[in-house]
Amino acid sequence: MKNLLLGVAKRVATSETLVRPIAMAADLLMSSRGCLTTFHRGASSQDWERLPNRDFYLDLGFLDQFLTYLAERGWSIVTMEEALRRSKLGSPKDRFINFSVDDCYRDTYEQVVPLFRRHHAPVTLFVTTGIPDGTLSLWAAGLEDVLLNNDRVTLENGAIDVPTAEAKREAFHRIASSWDGPQAAARYATFCKLNGVDIEAMHWKHAISWQMLEALRDDPLVEIGAHTVSHPRISSLSPEHARAELQGSRDRLIERLGVAAKHFAFPFGRSGDCGPRDFDIARAAGFASAATTRKGLVRRDHQDYSLPRNTINGAHRSLAAMELHLTGVTGAAARMMGRV
Ligand SMILES: [Zn+2]
Numbered sequence: 510m511k512n513l514l515l516g517v518a519k520r521v522a523t524s525e526t527l528v529r530p531i532a533m534a535a536d537l538l539m540s541s542r543g544c545l546t547t548f549h550r551g552a553s554s555q556d557w558e559r560l561p562n563r564d565f566y567l568d569l570g571f572l573d574q575f576l577t578y579l580a581e582r583g584w585s586i587v588t589m590e591e592a593l594r595r596s597k598l599g600s601p602k603d604r605f606i607n608f609s610v611d612d613c614y615r616d617t618y619e620q621v622v623p624l625f626r627r628h629h630a631p632v633t634l635f636v637t638t639g640i641p642d643g644t645l646s647l648w649a650a651g652l653e654d655v656l657l658n659n660d661r662v663t664l665e666n667g668a669i670d671v672p673t674a675e676a677k678r679e680a681f682h683r684i685a686s687s688w689d690g691p692q693a694a695a696r697y698a699t700f701c702k703l704n705g706v707d708i709e710a711m712h713w714k715h716a717i718s719w720q721m722l723e724a725l726r727d728d729p730l731v732e733i734g735a736h737t738v739s740h741p742r743i744s745s746l747s748p749e750h751a752r753a754e755l756q757g758s759r760d761r762l763i764e765r766l767g768v769a770a771k772h773f774a775f776p777f778g779r780s781g782d783c784g785p786r787d788f789d790i791a792r793a794a795g796f797a798s799a800a801t802t803r804k805g806l807v808r809r810d811h812q813d814y815s816l817p818r819n820t821i822n823g824a825h826r827s828l829a830a831m832e833l834h835l836t837g838v839t840g841a842a843a844r845m846m847g848r849v
Pocket of ligand 1: 611612736740775776777
């Protein structure tokens, strides 16, 4: 069935009218369908267009439309906890979806959770505790902000002009890829000095705070999970360091929010970023599940510590593209192409 769907999907690309039959076929052929999704930041449709790093954001106008569409099509929007319970039951015709926000920025509090609230839908927040603690450099957010709000910026080797949205996007990707790695925070600190940016104020302009998280914790529609302390690629760490990242984020959420997070999400989350050793560490740290970003649907026989999750940031702004996740076609395609 998947090969059939994949063939159709290739031809229709993201056509809205032609995806409907795929969804109908999936309804007929698959008994229960569970889909976990994730994104990072949310932006209004107008802002999304002009953001230098817009692929890191989900267009909230589109999310609004998608949440309405899901309700109309009979999908239940559920917490991770409920998604795991339902996936084990595998009730015929059950269709459920979870949305998780990874990292957590200020817009999670100001825009994303309020949108879910308007739809009476739950949302899971996988918090990187170094963000509200102010210990993790939000260098990409800061770089993006400076590019967005200035037509000329100074780099270590001189100034560049970024007068248009396109120039800002191009500059963001070029600079971010040259910084990426262990030196990113130091390069960003230098950049802030060169451009007269108050690095502390910039952090709190984009970070979620513990105060905001306290308010969200008390919202019955919000489920809080953990996403490490400093957002490292877990597979690259020593076992001790990996344990400290997982356990540390769990302990910190207990300490600051009184929440014993049951669910964890691996940073980056692709197969090179977390493996069997790391799945064991998640179990030992006391989590009931751990999610990756390997595409696909949650199966009845899934492994609790390597759950598939579909990333829906950026260019995924068509209901047709979303249907391909909901039918499992994107997961099948990723596996076929070895992109897991
Ligand atoms: Zn993340």
